[in-house]
Amino acid sequence: MIKVGVLGARGRMGAEVCRAVEGDDGMELVAAVDQGDALDALTAADVVVDFTHPGVVMDNLRWCVEHGLHAVVGTSGFDPSRLDAVRAWQAGTGEGAAANVLVAPNFGIGAVLMMHFAEKAAPFFESVEVVELHHPKKVDAPSGTAYRTAELIAAARAEAGVPPSPDATTTELDGARGTDVDGVRVHAVRLSGLIAHQEVLLGGHGEIFTIRHDSMNRESFMPGVLLAVRRVGDLPDRLTVGIESLLGL
């Protein structure tokens, strides 16, 4: 039985994770912690799941690593410097309190495949841009998924020696061309009625290839979250980004 603690337990994702853990025969929910609660209750857990806020997740994660608790993190906001900070904390704890950390920008199986296919397709097209669309209560932009997708696309194009996407814009209103992540344009839409959606647009000569993923509800993230909870303690690396390797990708 894996003992699970949830951080952000009263939030949209955290509440869904609590339900999913309680419904899993191999897991027990031992702590449900939210804003203002003491973290101490989490010491009863084998694995802590964090769906909180980009502004607080680093403090939470550091606490988990220092207490030797494996962590599965869905909260967005992880750039390379944050990942380096996590590695440094892990190195500092030695082997005595070896906590593994899995940070995933997206636990949706289809979203992971969307990122994977975008990475594979990116070197074959002259132009590529990412459009993410989310519910208006989302606090960060662009989404962690879009940021990660752009990183993967940029790395694949650099590796293949593909030049930047052509763009003759010399005059623009601020933000009209979105933001730039490693040379890839990323656009963010916030609209009532949406949950989480993304399109990767790839343009070549006389053809457009569009990869689109839609999360229709938050239950859709749960198979990926539960898989990560089951596997995080046995992963070969102390820090893993994404659930791709758990899916054999």
Ligand SMILES: NC(=O)C1=CN([C@@H]2O[C@H](COP(=O)(O)OP(=O)(O)OC[C@H]3O[C@@H](n4cnc5c(N)ncnc54)[C@H](OP(=O)(O)O)[C@@H]3O)[C@@H](O)[C@H]2O)C=CC1
């Ligand atoms: N990786 C993935 O597959 C997915 C990732 N996400 C990401 O997960 C994060 C949470 O999203 P969502 O559930 O929609 O957000 P919510 O705002 O609904 O939930 C966040 C919860 O965390 C609480 N919280 C804030 N600070 C702390 C703290 N220091 N300790 C404990 N709890 C705290 C909030 O409390 P309060 O409201 O009082 O501030 C709130 O209850 C976001 O970064 C989002 O991008 C979302 C969906 C899927």
Ligand SMILES: O=C(O)C1=N[C@H](C(=O)O)C[C@H](O)C1
């Ligand atoms: O805030 C959300 O809702 C989501 N956040 C994650 C992100 O920033 O990529 C994952 C998914 O897009 C839903």
